[in-house]
Amino acid sequence: xxxxxxxxASAVLIGTGATVxxxxxxxxxxRLLGIPSLDxxxxxxxxxxxxSGRLRHDRIAASPQVAGERxxxxxxxxxxxxxxxxxxxxxxxxxxxxxxxxxxxxxxGIGSVAAPFLVMxxxxxxxxxxxxxxxxxxxxxxxxxxxxxxxxxxxxxRWLAHLLLHP
Numbered sequence: 569x570x571x572x573x574x575x576x577a578s579a580v581l582i583g584t585g586a587t588v589x590x591x592x593x594x595x596x597x598x599r600l601l602g603i604p605s606l607d608x609x610x611x612x613x614x615x616x617x618x619x620s621g622r623l624r625h626d627r628i629a630a631s632p633q634v635a636g637e638r639x640x641x642x643x644x645x646x647x648x649x650x651x652x653x654x655x656x657x658x659x660x661x662x663x664x665x666x667x668x669x670x671x672x673x674x675x676x677g678i679g680s681v682a683a684p685f686l687v688m689x690x691x692x693x694x695x696x697x698x699x700x701x702x703x704x705x706x707x708x709x710x711x712x713x714x715x716x717x718x719x720x721x722x723x724x725x726r727w728l729a730h731l732l733l734h735p
Contacts, residue, residue: 585725612641677719
């Protein structure tokens with residue numbers, strides 16, 4: 569029988585931890601390579617407009633600001649990370665939490681790049697897989713690397729979650 573409380577707690581801890589790893593990568597990338605991280609306020613802006621029925625923008629940065637967009641965006645960012653950890657656990661169960669391997673975590677992490685490529689970027693005016701950006705292949709590579717880091721974060725965060733849930 570599946571322990572729902574352990575499943576939820578694991579998803580929250582693993583998803584949050586993996587998202588923190590992804591954010592640390594964003595800071596390192598910005599400092600070492602000069603590549604800025606995504607402004608999560610723009611995600612909040614998109615979500616704020618989505619609530620009022622507007623799905624697509626020509627350029628999200630040019631759309632009117634939404635009250636609380638930064639908080640909305642960062643909250644969504646972490647909830648999405650938790651959601652992808654939930655996908656990992658839905659696919660591989662608590663057995664993966666108890667005896668993790670890297671392949672499932674990387675599969676979900678790398679697979680999660682479909683969300684920005686097919687949903688976020690087109691809706692925010694960047695086109696499918698950043699096709700409307702000045703350097704689409706550079707943007708795609710950065711997204712792929714970031715989501716691969718998220719996959720490694722899923723695996724690493726599992727160890728932290730295990731320590732917290734099973735001291």
